[in-house]
Amino acid sequence: MRIAVLGTGPVGHALATRLVHLGHDVWMGSRDAAGEKVVAWAAQQGDRAHAATFADAAHEAELLVNATGGSVSLEMLASIDEADLEGKVLVDVSNPLDFSQGFPPRLAPAIDDSSAEQIQRAHPGARVVKALNTMNCDVMADPSLVRGPHTVFVAGDDIAAKAAVVDLLASFGWPRPDIVDLGGLIASRGLEAYVLFWVNVRMALGTNHFNIAVVR
Numbered sequence: 611m612r613i614a615v616l617g618t619g620p621v622g623h624a625l626a627t628r629l630v631h632l633g634h635d636v637w638m639g640s641r642d643a644a645g646e647k648v649v650a651w652a653a654q655q656g657d658r659a660h661a662a663t664f665a666d667a668a669h670e671a672e673l674l675v676n677a678t679g680g681s682v683s684l685e686m687l688a689s690i691d692e693a694d695l696e697g698k699v700l701v702d703v704s705n706p707l708d709f710s711q712g713f714p715p716r717l718a719p720a721i722d723d724s725s726a727e728q729i730q731r732a733h734p735g736a737r738v739v740k741a742l743n744t745m746n747c748d749v750m751a752d753p754s755l756v757r758g759p760h761t762v763f764v765a766g767d768d769i770a771a772k773a774a775v776v777d778l779l780a781s782f783g784w785p786r787p788d789i790v791d792l793g794g795l796i797a798s799r800g801l802e803a804y805v806l807f808w809v810n811v812r813m814a815l816g817t818n819h820f821n822i823a824v825v826r
C-alpha cells in the first residue's frame with residue numbers, strides 16, 4: 611500500500627520504518643521535504659521510503675497517519691489539498707498535550723472534545739480513525755516489546771476505515787483479540803485523556819516499554 615506518515619518525530623520514524631519493513635511504499639511528510647530528519651530517514655530505508663512535504667506525501671498516499679502534535683495537527687492538515695484527504699483513511703495517533711506550563715503536561719482540548727474529532731470536523735471527507743495514541747511509539751510498531759497480552763484501541767465513525775486500521779495493526783503484530791473497538795470517534799475523548807495517566811505510569815516505572823491490558 612502507499613502510505614503517508616505525516617510527522618518526522620519519534621512516532622513518525624517508528625511507524626514509517628515499520629511500514630517500509632512490512633513492504634509498503636511510505637512517504638514521510640514534513641514541513642520541509644529537504645529537512646535533515648526526513649532526508650536521513652528516506653536515505654536509510656531504501657527505495658520504498660520517500661521524503662516529502664506533508665502535502666506531497668498525502669497526494670501520493672492511499673492511507674495517511676497523523677503523527678504530529680495534537681496542537682499543530684490542524685495547521686499541518688491545512689497545508690494539504692482537501693482532494694488528497696477525500697475518502698482516505700486517516701489514522702490519528704496524536705495527543706493534544708500542552709507543555710506550555712511545564713511538566714507534567716496539560717490536555718489542550720476541552721474534556722467534551724478531542725483532537726480526532728476536531729480533525730474530522732475540519733476534514734469531513736477524511737475517514738478518521740483514532741488508534742495507537744495510548745502507548746509509546748516503539749510499542750505501537752512492535753507490540754512484542756511488552757510481555758503478555760496487552761491492548762490497543764480503535765475508534766472511528768467509518769466501519770470500513772476502522773476495519774482497514776485493524777488489519778494494519780494486526781500486520782504490526784497486534785493479536786486481533788487485543789485490538790478493542792471502542793465505537794465512534796467520540797471515544798477519542800477518553801483515549802486522549804488517558805495520556806495524562808500514561809505520563810504518571812511512565813514516571814513511576816522509568817521505562818517507555820509498557821502498556822495496559824484490558825482483562826475480562
Ligand SMILES: NC(=O)c1ccc[n+]([C@@H]2O[C@H](COP(=O)([O-])OP(=O)(O)OC[C@H]3O[C@@H](n4cnc5c(N)ncnc54)[C@H](OP(=O)(O)O)[C@@H]3O)[C@@H](O)[C@H]2O)c1
Pocket residue numbers: 616617618619620621622639640641642645676677678679680682685686703704705706707742743744745746747748
Ligand atoms: N512519542 C511517543 O511515543 C508518542 C506516543 C503516543 C502518541 N504520541 C503522539 O504522536 C504525535 C507525534 O509525536 P512525536 O513525538 O513523534 O512528534 P512531535 O514532535 O509531536 O511532532 C513532530 C512533527 O510535528 C511537525 N510540526 C511541529 N510544529 C508544526 C507546525 N506548527 N505545523 C505543522 N507541523 C508541525 C513537525 O514538522 P517538521 O517535520 O517540519 O519538523 C514534525 O513532523 C504527538 O501528537 C504525540 O502526542 C507520541
